[in-house]
Amino acid sequence: xxxxxxxxxxxxxxxxxxxxxxxxxxxxxxxxxxxxxxxxxxxxxxxxxxxxxxxxxxxxxxxxxxxxxxxxxxxxxxxxxxxxxxxxxxxxxxxxxxxxxxxxxxxxxxxxxxxxxxxxxxxxxxxxxxxxxxxxxxxxxxxxxxxxxxxxxxxxxxxxxxxxxxxxxxxxxxxxxxxxxxxxxxxxxxxxxxxxxxxxxxxxxxxxxxxxxxxxxxxxxxxxxxxxxxxxxxxxxxxxxxxxxxxxxxxxxxxxxxxxxxxxxxxxxxxxxxxxxxxxxxxxxxxxxxxx
Amino acid sequence: xxxxxxxxxxxxxxxxxxxxxxxxxxxxxxxxxxxxxxxxxxxxxxxxxxxxxxxxxxxxxxxxxxxxxxxxxxxxxxxxxxxxxxxxxxxxxxxxxxxxxxxxxxxxxxxxxxxxxxxxxxxxxxxxxxxxxxxxxxxxxxxxxxxxxxxxxxxxxxxxxxxxxxxxxxxxxxxxxxxxxxxxxxxxxxxxxxxxxxxxxxxxxxxxxxxxxxxxxxxxxxxxxxxxxxxxxxxxxxxxxxxxxxxxxxxxxxxxxxxxxxxxxxxxxxxxxxxxxxxxxxxxxxxxxxxxxxxxxxxxxxxxxxxxxxxxxxxxxxxxxxxxxxxxxxxxxxxxxxxxxxxxxxxxxxxxxxxxxxxxxxxxxxxxxxxxxxxxxxxxxxxxxxxxxxxxxxxxxxxxxxxxxxxxxxx
Numbered sequence: 001x002x003x004x005x006x007x008x009x010x011x012x013x014x015x016x017x018x019x020x021x022x023x024x025x026x027x028x029x030x031x032x033x034x035x036x037x038x039x040x041x042x043x044x045x046x047x048x049x050x051x052x053x054x055x056x057x058x059x060x061x062x063x064x065x066x067x068x069x070x071x072x073x074x075x076x077x078x079x080x081x082x083x084x085x086x087x088x089x090x091x092x093x094x095x096x097x098x099x100x101x102x103x104x105x106x107x108x109x110x111x112x113x114x115x116x117x118x119x120x121x122x123x124x125x126x127x128x129x130x131x132x133x134x135x136x137x138x139x140x141x142x143x144x145x146x147x148x149x150x151x152x153x154x155x156x157x158x159x160x161x162x163x164x165x166x167x168x169x170x171x172x173x174x175x176x177x178x179x180x181x182x183x184x185x186x187x188x189x190x191x192x193x194x195x196x197x198x199x200x201x202x203x204x205x206x207x208x209x210x211x212x213x214x215x216x217x218x219x220x221x222x223x224x225x226x227x228x229x230x231x232x233x234x235x236x237x238x239x240x241x242x243x244x245x246x247x248x249x250x251x252x253x254x255x256x257x258x259x260x261x262x263x264x265x266x267x268x269x270x271x272x273x274x275x276x277x278x279x280x281x282x283x284x285x286x287x288x289x290x291x292x
Numbered sequence: 293x294x295x296x297x298x299x300x301x302x303x304x305x306x307x308x309x310x311x312x313x314x315x316x317x318x319x320x321x322x323x324x325x326x327x328x329x330x331x332x333x334x335x336x337x338x339x340x341x342x343x344x345x346x347x348x349x350x351x352x353x354x355x356x357x358x359x360x361x362x363x364x365x366x367x368x369x370x371x372x373x374x375x376x377x378x379x380x381x382x383x384x385x386x387x388x389x390x391x392x393x394x395x396x397x398x399x400x401x402x403x404x405x406x407x408x409x410x411x412x413x414x415x416x417x418x419x420x421x422x423x424x425x426x427x428x429x430x431x432x433x434x435x436x437x438x439x440x441x442x443x444x445x446x447x448x449x450x451x452x453x454x455x456x457x458x459x460x461x462x463x464x465x466x467x468x469x470x471x472x473x474x475x476x477x478x479x480x481x482x483x484x485x486x487x488x489x490x491x492x493x494x495x496x497x498x499x500x501x502x503x504x505x506x507x508x509x510x511x512x513x514x515x516x517x518x519x520x521x522x523x524x525x526x527x528x529x530x531x532x533x534x535x536x537x538x539x540x541x542x543x544x545x546x547x548x549x550x551x552x553x554x555x556x557x558x559x560x561x562x563x564x565x566x567x568x569x570x571x572x573x574x575x576x577x578x579x580x581x582x583x584x585x586x587x588x589x590x591x592x593x594x595x596x597x598x599x600x601x602x603x604x605x606x607x608x609x610x611x612x613x614x615x616x617x618x619x620x621x622x623x624x625x626x627x628x629x630x631x632x633x634x635x636x637x638x639x640x641x642x643x644x645x646x647x648x649x650x651x652x653x654x655x656x657x658x659x660x661x662x663x664x665x666x667x668x669x670x671x672x673x674x675x676x677x678x679x680x681x682x683x684x685x686x687x688x689x690x691x692x693x694x695x696x697x698x699x700x701x702x703x
Contacts, residue, residue: 018398022392040429041425286387290308
């Protein structure tokens with residue numbers, strides 16, 4: 001509670017100051033100009049994460065493709081061969097690998113940005129720089145991983161095209177970057193909401209670690225939307241990650257179908273979560289140092 | 293353009309004390325709804341009223357002053373006076389609760405040397421990372437890279453991961469980056485307290501050069517009055533969150549070193565309590581490591597289940613221990629203590645296991661599990677000199693307790 005206090009008059013005068021720090025602030029104060037000024041820092045964060053992630057490992061950046069590849073093989077075996085779930089005619093490898101790749105990107109954007117305050121507490125309490133640079137750098141570092149994974153997808157893709165498998169790319173596939181932005185906005189937006197809350201409630205982390213696994217199964221990764229009975233279709237309207245992933249298959253493989261309403265509702269939800277995330281982040285960054 | 297680099301106007305900063313929430317979301321909701329429905333909070337500690345003292349404190353209260361362009365200002369004050377809070381506000385790490393701070397020029401803050409260093413990266417990579425975190429552009433760093441490496445004096449190891457550096461090298465590299473920051477205002481907190489004597493000399497020299505030759509504004513906080521004196525031309529003294537003096541550095545240091553001005557009271561008289569019990573006087577008589585504490589209080593409502601505790605806080609306001617003297621006395625003595633009328637108790641406390649530093653005592657006189665009676669009003673201060681760590685007494689250990697060791701060096 002702030003006690004009512006007359007703001008000293010001088011605070012309101014328009015003098016020439018570079019910066020004025022005051023208690024109150026706008027609801028959505030992103031300081032985008034500052035973020036752009038610190039773009040070199042974003043680049044260095046990306047470089048730091050890339051170098052340090054695989055320093056002193058044998059396989060290095062190959063890990064980026066090993067993880068989704070193993071999941072793909074597992075999924076192909078369990079859900080394709082054993083459970084015999086349809087893949088809308090798309091070859092197993094392409095079907096599962098594409099879904100896993102996009103899901104991994106979503107999950108990483110979500111998790112990394114939801115850790116922003118807790119993992120950078122030391123740094124944030126020592127020096128000021130626009131905090132938003134950290135989650136933005138995560139979007140890029142994860143995009144780098146995605147690019148490597150995408151390279152492997154292209155190799156698989158070429159193989160299946162040459163062997164005349166039933167994949168039918170559409171020209172829309174060139175709009176792939178839009179899907180990536182969509183997923184990045186959604187994952188990061190939700191993560192930013194979480195990070196502002198985890199500074200106060202640490203146990204949320206447990207819930208997320210557990211929940212994200214369940215969430216994957218509520219997303220059309222190991223099955224196509226077409227296999228879902230009508231009465232459960234609401235799940236995929238509620239789950240905003242479904243639309244971009246299924247849309248990816250429609251565009252790349254020419255298989256499956258996404259109801260337009262699902263796309264619209266996912267886009268609206270993504271924009272909403274991103275907005276809410278940015279608002280709570282800009283609120284959180286001002287108070288978190290005093291709470292953590 | 294005016295010649296003010298920073299104008300601090302009526303700045304206050306409030307911190308919440310103690311627990312901010314119960315720590316888990318579920319219990320917070322439970323408490324919230326219970327309160328809404330007028331039921332008792334299921335998560336309240338037993339006898340919650342016991343803790344109903346003030347749960348916020350003002351680290352800074354209505355501080356106003358100007359820092360002129362090109363001034364090197366030393367901010368002095370005891371621990372907990374609000375110096376670090378002020379620096380945090382100016383360097384935008386935390387926002388003021390009230391008032392505003394106006395800044396003219398780019399600020400680089402140096403609350404720690406080597407902020408953001410990643411131990412897996414090489415020295416060179418860390419220069420870029422650290423420099424960017426502190427607000428430099430890549431191109432700027434390119435230009436002064438050689439200078440930084442040269443100043444740090446670790447050319448040979450510049451492409452080695454910093455995890456293989458000695459702590460001295462680490463600090464030298466960190467300081468080298470900071471010293472070459474291209475900012476109009478430099479904020480430094482105790483950074484010179486690291487490194488060996490030779491490096492400290494070099495660092496102070498560099499800081500002097502930065503401010504004197506390049507006309508930059510420096511805000512410097514240190515416990516090392518010597519360093520403040522050699523570096524700064526003006527000073528500001530903070531005490532208990534308020535600005536008590538702002539003048540040239542010699543005047544400030546003289547004022548600060550005069551115990552009459554900055555002395556913390558060893559004695560308190562007044563009236564702290566309620567209809568059950570009132571404390572009238574508390575006084576400390578230190579004799580080296582043993583201190584005698586005299587408490588005079590009056591019981592107005594006899595034979596309640598009183599708990600009479602003495603709380604020791606260190607100068608950061610952190611509770612070191614609480615001891616109840618009403619629990620160690622015999623039954624007859626206890627009965628006498630809680631009978632109506634004036635009582636006077638002399639406690640003898642051996643503080644030799646306390647770490648060197650300043651402490652204060654507050655009383656926690658309460659009716660057991662019902663309510664706390666005394667407040668922070670009746671506070672007395674004492675200091676522990678503890679000469680056992682005589683070789684590096686001012687190193688940055690954050691101890692509150694230092695056990696007494698016996699040692700034997702074996703041949």
